[in-house]
Amino acid sequence: MAYRDLREYIKALEERDKLHRITAEVEKDWEIAAVCRRVFQKLAPERRPVLLFERIRGFNIPLLVGSLGASPEVYAIALQDRVENIHERWEQAQRHPIKPVRVSTGPCKENILRGNDADLTRFPVPIWTVGEDPGPYLTAPCVVSREPDTGAYNVGTYRLQVKGPKKMGIWAADGQHVSRHRLKNEARNQSTPVAVVLGPDPAIEMVSVTKFSFETEEYDVSGGLRGEPVPLVACETIPIEVPATAEIVIEGEIPPGYREPEGPFGEYTGYMGAAGNMPVIEVTCITHRHNPIYRAFFSQMPPSESSCIKRVGREQSILKHLQHDLGLPVRDLHLPESSGAAGTMLISIKKANPSDVKRVVSGALRYAEGFGKFIIVVDEDVDIQDHCQVEWAMSFHVQPAKDIEIIPDVQAVALDPSQAPADVPQEDESRKTSSKVIIDATRKHRFPARALPPEEHLRRVDNQWAKYGLER
Ligand SMILES: Cc1cc2nc3c(=O)[nH]c(=O)nc-3n(C[C@H](O)[C@H](O)[C@H](O)COP(=O)(O)O)c2cc1C
Ligand SMILES: [Mn+2]
Structure with a gap:
């Protein structure tokens, strides 16, 4: 059975001793980024846990980071499989995609915030590169949009800058699929509806960060990865459907032709990425589960x-x-x-x-x-x-x-x-x-023998390792 939601997945991580709950109070605007940096620098991948920051000063919402990429082993748990099978699972999912199903309601509708209540500052969105980023950034958004003519769904992850209670900047490179949807709408002077999904089951995040052909619908590949269709519910204010069990859904629109400064943002290269004039998302509604979990990807300097x-x-x-x-x-x-x-x-x-x-x-x-x-x-x-x-x-x-x-x-x-x-x-x-x-x-001619003990001797030492008293 596929994970029904992020919470079932968190339970699976905990059972495999891959989840670490940080219960000490932390501050979102410097401390979360610094703790993540040290965890990725100091702990080798096989020991590196997914982190759940449970107490963030000024918020009663926890933050989950690393749940897809603390290590390849964690990624494999998200697929309910082993590391060596990851590629095969992806091939399988693309060969046999499964269409989503429509359901009338779901946990992501437990709270519906409209008007002034639909306020981004309710969520503990961190600052990632302190002193350089212009403000807090959503780093793990699964941005859902539709091809204006065919209605085909796309899901993609693009950095979102929180610019006010109801406004985010979006940086999606030109060829990205949401940019193609937006450009087509802009040519008709129409806005682009987008739903920003946070904390869906992990198979949605996996397809959101992965490049497929423009025609491929990420929900269907996600179904293929899960072996079961993704259940979708309709948004409240825009003609878009979103995964029913997501933790948080931010509904909004990208107004046509409008640009304002976005960035710079600390990028995966370990350097600040250039700033530019970018579109914005105007928030129309926010829905979330009871006791929602805020999800973030940790990026910037590798490893991350x-x-x-x-x-x-x-x-x-x-x-x-x-x-x-x-x-x-x-x-x-x-x-x-x-x-x-x-x-x-x-x-x-x-x-x-x-x-x-x-x-x-x-x-x-x-x-x-x-x-x-x-x-x-x-x-x-x-x-x-x-x-x-x-x-x-x-x-x-x-x-x-x-x-x-x-x-x-x-x-x-x-x-x-x-x-x-x-x-x-x-x-x-x-x-x-x-x-x-x-x-x-590679060696281009016959090389001398390698100056190493024979393989057989090394194996013998391995087999009687305790004899040397080095393992205490
Ligand atoms: C952590 C992370 C952050 C990313 N941030 C961005 C971004 O800010 N802008 C962007 O254009 N692509 C970004 N990407 C790459 C896109 O998610 C990726 O190209 C994806 O295929 C986009 O979806 P699309 O192909 O449906 O447009 C990011 C990927 C990861 C893993
Ligand atoms: Mn796509």
Whole structure:
């Protein structure tokens, strides 16, 4: 059975000892961001819990962070599966999407706030990069909008700046699907209705942060991931339906043609992203469950919940493409979170021919051009999850003048601040091309034997590890 709502999922996390409740009082405008930063810096992924801040000064609403991306293990619990099956589950969901069902009402309607009661400042929306962000930001919104002509549903996550009790700024890049809906409406001088869903069951958040074709309806893929249709209820003030069990739903409209300054916002690159003139969402109504839980994604400098989500979403899909669609001798593929799961791509291969490196790199480039400004290819015996081994291979398998290639004029890594100065808008053409470094760190001739104890000796030591008294 799929999780019915966020609360069932939180119970599952707690049963697996993956939830940590912070019961001490915290302040939303500096402390939550700093605690999250330390948790992601200090705790290795396998020990890193999802955090529920239960007592936030001035609010009686708790905040949940990390529930999709505290670690790949947590992401797998959200799918009720194992880490190695994540990619297969995604393939399955896209091959067999399930249409949502309409229900007459649901928990998200337990409280309906209209007029002055529909006030964003009721919720503990944190400031994430203190001293740089212009104010609090919603970081985990699932923004629901509809194609103006077909009515097809879209769900996408785009940062939302709280600008007043009933106004939010929205930054969605030009090609994003909500932007396409809005541009079509604006051409007709019509507003764009949007519902901002917070704290749905995790299968909605998963599709909200994932890119599909414009025609794909995220609710249906979410149904495919859950193995059951998503139950939807109608909004109160706009012609949009939302997941019935969501914690909070903010209904609103984007007025046509209107822009005002938005940002800058601390981005996944670890730097402030440029500010610009952006549309706004005017809030028309807010509905929420009794005792709602406010949900946020933790992003900014990697590692973060954002870099984990991106890593999980991308690694397996590129790996499977190279292995299965192209039949290349690829063993493993890793997008280190230190690179925002974007800047660096590590690939290990079982090289049979010298041309294998080029074939693998060109396959990766065609499939995922925007990732891997640095692509490093190593032999299969190098564990690419272990940075020490990768740097060892770079140090002793590479002759720079022969083994490093620079490819000019390829797609840039999104929001990479080395592209252009901070005052250049993200949409500027100069930000759209970049170059790449390909490092062939495979062995190109017969190397001497490795200076390591024989595998058999290491295994024997492992088997009698207690004998040495090192584990206390
Ligand atoms: C934590 C997080 C934050 C994101 N913030 C933004 C954002 O502010 N603006 C944006 O255009 N995309 C953002 N994205 C990427 C979009 O969510 C992603 O491209 C998604 O596919 C958009 O939905 P769409 O393809 O239906 O437009 C973010 C992704 C994550 C994981
Ligand atoms: Mn979409």
